[in-house]
Each structure stands twice: as structure tokens, then as C-alpha cells.
Amino acid sequence: QVTLVESGGGLVQAGGSLRLSCAASGRTFSNYVLAWFRQAPGKEREFVAFIWWSGENYADSVRGRFTISRDNAKNTVYLQMNSLKPVDTAVYYCAATSFSGSAYRSAGFYDSWGQGTQVTVAS
DSSP, X not given: OEXXXXXXXXXXXXXXXXXXXXXXXXXXXXXXXXXXXXEOTTSOOEEEEEEETTEEEEOTTXXXXXXXXXXXXXXXXXXXXXXXXXXXXXXXXXXXXXXXXXXXXXXXXXXXXXXXEEEEEEO
């Protein structure tokens, strides 16, 4: 497992942008698949994006607006969020796993989680 700490959340107007960061400490960062999930009040945690050796994968609801990236030298994963909408309001969590498989869109596949950062998009 790794320790993950998110930052960069806040309040933004609809149409605006935010960049979330997630700093990792612990084992070899480059070996991990990294993801972002989000959870809105009263809703289940949902997949946003993951990044692995073969590229990136996005939820339909954010594709074309959000970009996930990683800097292995800084042990950090980012989520650039553009054209934000009020429906994007949620607590955003980063997650990491060293497991191999095909369920990277599933929260249960990840064994390390950050504490979450609030993103609020005002209309």
C-alpha cells in the first residue's frame, strides 16, 4: 500500500477549471495503477479516470473535459478538470493499486485511498 494525500479542491463557477493533485509516499510509485473516483452526497462512489502503463481511461461523463496524468519523478497523479458543471460537485478521491487485472473502473480493485478533497461547482 501507499499513502495518498489529495489537494487542489475548492469552489469554482460553472465552466471553470481546477487541477487536483495526489501525492504518494511508500512503495515504488511507477508500479501502481492510479485512479480518481468521486462521491456526491447521497450517491455511491463513482469512477472518474485511471492511468496505467497503456494509457488513460475515463468515465463517459468526464471524457473530453478531464485529463488524468502522472509524474513518476514526483510521485504525483493529477486530474485536470475543465468545463466544470454543477453535477461535478463531489468529494474527489485518488486511489492506487498494484494488482493486475481488468477491473480498474471498480473501487473495490484499489487498496490505497486518499482522504478526499471537496470540489464544488456553482451554477
